[in-house]
Amino acid sequence: MNEFELIAHLTKNLPTNPSVVTGVGDDCAVLDLGVPDKLILFKTDAVVEGVHFTGETPPEKIGRKALARCLSDIAAMAGTPTAALVTVALPPDFDAEFVAKIYEGLNALAEKSGVAIVGGETTTNPERMLISSALLGTVPRRNSYLRSSAKVGDAIFVTGELGGSIAGKHLDFEPRLAEARWLAEHFTIHALMDLSDGLGGDLRHILQASGVGAQILKTSVPIARAAKLRAKENASAKPPFIAALTDGEDFELLFTTPTGDTVKLLDAWKQKFPDLKLSCIGKIVTGEGMVIRDKMGTHTFNANGYVHFS
Amino acid sequence: MNEFELIAHLTKNLPTNPSVVTGVGDDCAVLDLGVPDKLILFKTDAVVEGVHFTGETPPEKIGRKALARCLSDIAAMAGTPTAALVTVALPPDFDAEFVAKIYEGLNALAEKSGVAIVGGETTTNPERMLISSALLGTVPRRNSYLRSSAKVGDAIFVTGELGGSIAGKHLDFEPRLAEARWLAEHFTIHALMDLSDGLGGDLRHILQASGVGAQILKTSVPIARAAKLRAKENASAKPPFIAALTDGEDFELLFTTPTGDTVKLLDAWKQKFPDLKLSCIGKIVTGEGMVIRDKMGTHTFNANGYVHFS
Numbered sequence: 354m355n356e357f358e359l360i361a362h363l364t365k366n367l368p369t370n371p372s373v374v375t376g377v378g379d380d381c382a383v384l385d386l387g388v389p390d391k392l393i394l395f396k397t398d399a400v401v402e403g404v405h406f407t408g409e410t411p412p413e414k415i416g417r418k419a420l421a422r423c424l425s426d427i428a429a430m431a432g433t434p435t436a437a438l439v440t441v442a443l444p445p446d447f448d449a450e451f452v453a454k455i456y457e458g459l460n461a462l463a464e465k466s467g468v469a470i471v472g473g474e475t476t477t478n479p480e481r482m483l484i485s486s487a488l489l490g491t492v493p494r495r496n497s498y499l500r501s502s503a504k505v506g507d508a509i510f511v512t513g514e515l516g517g518s519i520a521g522k523h524l525d526f527e528p529r530l531a532e533a534r535w536l537a538e539h540f541t542i543h544a545l546m547d548l549s550d551g552l553g554g555d556l557r558h559i560l561q562a563s564g565v566g567a568q569i570l571k572t573s574v575p576i577a578r579a580a581k582l583r584a585k586e587n588a589s590a591k592p593p594f595i596a597a598l599t600d601g602e603d604f605e606l607l608f609t610t611p612t613g614d615t616v617k618l619l620d621a622w623k624q625k626f627p628d629l630k631l632s633c634i635g636k637i638v639t640g641e642g643m644v645i646r647d648k649m650g651t652h653t654f655n656a657n658g659y660v661h662f663s
Numbered sequence: 664m665n666e667f668e669l670i671a672h673l674t675k676n677l678p679t680n681p682s683v684v685t686g687v688g689d690d691c692a693v694l695d696l697g698v699p700d701k702l703i704l705f706k707t708d709a710v711v712e713g714v715h716f717t718g719e720t721p722p723e724k725i726g727r728k729a730l731a732r733c734l735s736d737i738a739a740m741a742g743t744p745t746a747a748l749v750t751v752a753l754p755p756d757f758d759a760e761f762v763a764k765i766y767e768g769l770n771a772l773a774e775k776s777g778v779a780i781v782g783g784e785t786t787t788n789p790e791r792m793l794i795s796s797a798l799l800g801t802v803p804r805r806n807s808y809l810r811s812s813a814k815v816g817d818a819i820f821v822t823g824e825l826g827g828s829i830a831g832k833h834l835d836f837e838p839r840l841a842e843a844r845w846l847a848e849h850f851t852i853h854a855l856m857d858l859s860d861g862l863g864g865d866l867r868h869i870l871q872a873s874g875v876g877a878q879i880l881k882t883s884v885p886i887a888r889a890a891k892l893r894a895k896e897n898a899s900a901k902p903p904f905i906a907a908l909t910d911g912e913d914f915e916l917l918f919t920t921p922t923g924d925t926v927k928l929l930d931a932w933k934q935k936f937p938d939l940k941l942s943c944i945g946k947i948v949t950g951e952g953m954v955i956r957d958k959m960g961t962h963t964f965n966a967n968g969y970v971h972f973s
Contacts, residue, residue: 359759360785363766367780368773372745375781382781384746386801387698397707397748397797399786435682436694438707440795449669456673463678470677471685471692475670476709480790485750487707487797491696 378562379499380429380546381490392497394432394490398422402481406524412451413458414524415484420459422549423488424466424528425604429547431537432492434530436469440485442478455484466530498537498545498608503563507543507609507637510618512629515552515603516596517579523602532626533606540618545608553598553654555607556643566640569654571647573634574598598654609637688872689809690739690856691800702807704742704800708732712791716834722761723768724834725794730769732859733798734776734838735914739857741847742802744840746779750795752788765794776840808847808855808918811872817853817919817947819877820928822939825862825913826906827889833912842936843916850928855918863908863964865917866953876950879964881957883944884908908964919947 364377374392375383381394400406400422406415420437427434439459441452452475463470468488512529529547536542544559552574560567571594580596591599610618615633622631635646645652674687684702685693691704710716710732716725730747737744749769751762762785773780778798822839839857846852854869862884870877881904890906901909920928925943932941945956953964 359762362763366770368770369779369781370745370777373779373781376779377782382746382748384781384799386696386703386745386799387701388696389699391697393696393703393799395746395748395781395797395799397750397783397795399750399752399784399795401752401787403789404787435680435696436692436705438692438705438797440707440709442709442711442793449672452669453672460676460678467680469679469683469686471679471683471694471705472687473707474709477711477714478788478791478793479713481788483752483788483793485707485709485795487705487748489694489696489703489705489799 375497375499380426381432383430383492383497388491390494391491392494394427394430394492396423396426397485397487398426399483399485401483410524412454416455416457416459417462418524419484419486420462420468421526421528421604423486424462424530425526425547425549427488427490428528428530428533428606429545430492431498431533431542431545432490433534434466434468434488434490436471436489437463438471438487439473441473441475442483443475444479444481445477466528498542499562500544500546500559501562503544503559503565503609503637505565505637505639506612508612508615508633509556509567509569509607509609509635509637510631510633511548511552511575511605511607512631513603513605514575514577514630515548515580515605516593516600517577517583518600518602520579520583522577522579526602526604528604529606532629535625536608539621540614541611543609543611545606548603548605548607550601551599551603552607553643559607559609560641560643566638567635567643568638569635569643569645571645573632575630575632612636685807685809690736691742693740693807698801700804701801702804704737704740704802706733706736707795707797708736709793709795711793720834722764726765726767726769727772728834729794729796730772730778731836731838731914733796734772734840735836735857735859737798737800738838738840738843738916739855740802741808741843741852741855742800743844744776744778744798744800746781746799747773748781748797749783750786751783752786752793754789754791755787776838808852809872810854810856810869813854813869813873813875813919813947815875815947815949816922818922818925818943819866819879819917819919819945819947820941820943821858821862821885821915821917822941823913823915824885824887824940825858825890825915826903826910827887827893828910828912830889830893832887832889836912836914838914839916842939845935846918849931850924851921853919853921855916858913858915858917860911861909861913862917863953869917869919870951870953876948877945877953878948879945879953879955881955883942885940885942922946
């Protein structure tokens with residue numbers, strides 16, 4: 354059994370009950386616990402030393418990231434985060450000041466986002482630090498913004514710029530909570546998710562869940578300065594466009610809307626969020642998979658993240 | 664800053680918001696998310712290889728324990744568990760069959776307890792396995808069973824038998840969900856918690872939170888056979904009564920009720936739960952700390968878990 358077979362096996366036939374609206378497979382689990390006008394969002398996420406941060410990462414930024422990743426998942430459902438529990442697993446010889454600073458970074462972001470920290474625990478992980486956050490949120494019942502809701506003809510949008518997050522953004526990104534709620538309140542949103550594994554892989558989740566394909570216009574994909582800089586400084590780095598498609602941890606919003614709204618949305622966005630780019634990068638089409646158009650023609654993009662010119 | 668100072672520092676001035684009914688310091692966080700007749704319970708708990716289980720522990724039992732510990736915290740609020748997220752952190756060379764069996768144990772207990780497993784993640788922890796469970800539950804609004812609710816004159820009860828859990832019970836214990844709900848429905852319960860760190864330490868939490876003391880009758884404390892056997896087989900093992908006071912992971916209920924109900928409660932319990940012992944072990948008194956009575960007189964029990972004959 355390889356890792357993919359394992360996950361498929363584990364997520365098949367999980368115990369369920371009538372409270373479950375959406376279980377495994379979207380950005381958050383969605384539960385109906387009897388709040389008259391709302392559904393409950395539920396998410397956990399872990400960051401591990403040596404994987405998601407290093408021994409050199411400032412502790413405030415480790416704490417901030419540990420919560421921000423979960424907040425981005427609540428944003429991906431156009432939800433409002435409410436309360437979090439934080440588990441900090443530490444080597445026994447931990448430095449208390451360091452841990453206090455982790456909480457400072459986490460608490461500052463919690464305050465700013467209206468999230469209560471209602472407990473958690475410290476436990477032992479002898480070789481490295483691991484922080485797991487569990488987050489609850491709510492979303493109005495009127496709509497759910499699932500990965501499976503993209504429709505043929507939809508315009509595809511991303512916020513911000515993509516690629517090169519490892520240069521620093523992965524520690525400093527702003528979860529797009531206000532933006533997602535504004536979108537949900539003012540426009541018809543079909544599919545919505547946050548970009549954690551790169552546009553190429555994450556858009557594929559929407560396409561597979563919705564049973565559709567996508568055509569992306571290469572020149573419309575917003576490429577982060579960090580990705581361009583990286584390619585310039587290092588000949589063996591990914592070309593910037595490939596970095597924008599395949600780098601992880603952008604934590605921007607990826608969503609689809611009925612195509613007629615495109616101009617109105619772009620105009621209203623510019624008024625509301627003048628400091629954050631919104632780009633229409635393509636459209637949802639029949640078929641499957643992601644095709645990239647440039648002046649040379651169309652190219653396919655495969656599951657391993659490489660563009661094959663065809 | 665030592666560990667206790669750290670925890671005091673971390674839990675002071677945590678971000679909060681109007682949804683928080685009870686934050687840090689009880690068995691679960693309690694939230695008001697707007698369900699008309701219910702409050703929401705929220706808890707996380709992590710088990711770590713080499714700390715809470717070993718490389719020899721059968722994988723089904725690891726998974727079972729990872730969920731059971733959280734279920735016991737929901738029982739400690741007389742709540743009903745609803746949905747869980749499970750984070751499994753693994754060395755990269757993990758054995759997929761082993762992980763599948765962890766989930767088998769966890770899922771079997773979830774099914775039995777009516778809990779939906781609504782997602783989670785697998786992540787990397789190179790040196791050892793760590794499983795963190797996040798659990799949501801509900802509790803009727805009518806009452807909350809906090810550690811701070813013990814009153815002078817209350818009778819003190821424990822379910823089951825205490826001590827020696829390490830011999831096996833820590834992997835097989837039954838979270839006392841049905842028992843706690845039955846108690847809450849049929850009797851006036853003041854303080855309620857589950858025993859995870861040993862009666863001596865855990866009762867102290869109730870006493871400190873409630874601003875009261877306790878008198879325990881030594882001969883009334885139910886001692887598990889495993890604790891007696893251990894003392895018999897190993898001259899350096901704790902005496903059985905000390906094991907009953909200080910061994911962790913009993914996961915029995917500890918609660919207080921108005922003293923007039925004692926006989927009625929013991930009779931009704933025997934009818935309802937004939938296979939599970941319920942013991943009245945003493946009473947809540949004015950003052951502070953825990954005093955133990957035996958035929959020689961009274962003895963004090965200090966925070967480090969030793970009985971000092973006085």
